[in-house]
Amino acid sequence: MASTFFQISPRVEGLKKTLTDFVELECIPAEALHHKQMGAQGSADRWKVVPSVIGHLKTRAKSLGLWNLFLPSYYKESPGLTNLEYGILCEIMGRSHVAAEACNCAAPDTGNMEVFAKYGNDAQKAQWLKPLMDGTIRSAFAMTEPQVASSDATNIETRIVKDGDSYVVTGRKVWISGAGDPRCAVYLVMGKTDPSNPNKHKQQSVVIVPADTPGITVVRPMTVFGYDDAPHGHMELAFDNVRIPASNMVLGEGRGFEIIQGRLGPGRIHHCMRAIGLAERALEIHLLRITDPSRTAFGKTLSQHGKQSFDIAASRMDIDQARLLVLRAAATMDAKGPKAAMNEIAMAKVVVPNMTLAVIDRAIQAHGAAGVGQDFPLAYMYASVRTLRIADGPDEVHTIQIAKQELRRAPALRAHQANQLQAIAKL
Structure with missing residues (x-):
């Protein structure tokens, strides 16, 4: 493993040593057992979260002070690292595919937590950011759609329509990483609230959709070169007149x-x-x-x-x-x-x-x-x-x-x- 060429703080030096030992001596050795506990590829049991070595690793990461290291120092909820400092540590996590989750630093949760930290109001942070940072729930971000070229997000067709004190979400999403996990409690969904706006970058909004809201259907899991990545998964989702409170709008309409x-x-x-x-x-x-x-x-x-x-x-x-x-x-x-x-x-x-x-x-x-x-x-x-x-x-x-x-x-x-x-x- 290459060393850094610049000076890092004593705190980060200590975290680097602790994290390296954790990844090399606990996470990498646990990978085979983790795969065994998940069951055979393609089996229904793989979509259940069972007591596993990951749970043990999460407990260990918390006790070692390796939890939520990703959130930059300019957020009040941050553990205080800069992006550069986290970069040094994140590279070490990347050596094992179980390490980032063990440290509560795995996508898509990290991005979603940053959305709540940066754009969420106090109520949204209390309801969603806190349990995500505690590791008691997981999340997904729903943007990509099967019928349009989603690399240009202005093409997104999912509708988010205001109806009194609610919004109604209708559309289909695909490749939604993390949506297969039964611990996934919330989706951040991007869709159009104002499709006729002449500024095509002001047509979209992001809303908070609890995963147990009526009208959401998990259509199927997608595979990547045959791997299903259960129980995390990459799912196709259907939103059929999904009604959510108007307070679930993030930041404001047109800010997607x-x-x-x-x-x-x-x-x-x-x-x-x-x-x-x-x-x-x-x-x-x-x-x-x-x-x-x-x-x-x-x-x-x-x-x-x-x-x-x-x-x-x-x-x-x-x-x-x-x-x-x-x-x-x-x-x-x-x-x-x-x-x-x-x-x-x-x-x-x-x-x-x-x-x-x-x-x-x-x-x-x-x-x-x-x-x-x-x-x-x-x-x-x-x-x-x-x-x-x-x-x-x-x-x-x-x-x-x-x-x-x-x-x-x-x-x-x-x-x-x-x-x-x-x-x-x-x-």
Whole structure:
């Protein structure tokens, strides 16, 4: 695991040591037992929350002071870390797919908690933020829809209609992560309250929908490369005239885009931070495989074949470059806020998942057929990271944003070039 190149506080240094021990000696060893406790892939029992090793790990994380570390220091509910400080710790959590949940730092709850912390009123915080931060409930964010290109959120068709002292929600949502969990008690739902507004970014709103509200149907669980991720899941949901109190509007009508940008910026960085940790673990698995003295090919260990050495070096360089980009985005968020860091966040969101996939793919190749089987975690790593090129905005959307930002520089560069040419002419 690479060390940081800058000074961190004694508190964060202590948390880093405690978290590293927790992840390496408790979370990673518990992964196989966790999968066993969840039951066979595709079985109905997988959608039940049973007493499991995750519950034990959560108790341990609380006792170690590793709970809710994600919420930035500018919220009163925060444990006091900056985005940069959390970035260092989040990378460590990313090394195990159970660690983030064990520390109550897992998506989509982190993003939803930040919505409540940033935009919720006192009553909404008391009803939803507190139990989420206590870990007694879980949540989901319902934005993507099956019938429209949801990478452009202005396409969203779900209607949120005011009716007296209520709102009525009607529509269909898909790929709603966390909605399969029986502990999921609340959805944040994005839909249109004012579809005729000439400003297409003022048509949408976000409302709070308790998961037990009449009219909600879980249509089916979705799979990712065959994995159902139970009991968390990624569900298709139908909202059929779902009536909620008007007080369940977040921030106000027409503020949906403002809310999702405030939510998705930090969430994208959290995904990237965890992916860096996953890439580090994949590189370590790769190293162990190719240096195993009991495995030889053509009279040599795999590490003695030139291609493997080049792959290891490429992974090392790729990870360290990507980490710098993520930490830069986190530092910019701390200094100027998430909105000012949009370009840095977008670059990290494109670069890191692609980098992580490349590192995992090299490790898979070194394992041969075993790399895509169940005896190593590499196949599941690859499937989960591949979704990050789509989740929270596909690569293409972020790349377009980066290009637009660069193209805005052209007029100033042209003027500068003209000044240079004038200076040359005077020589």
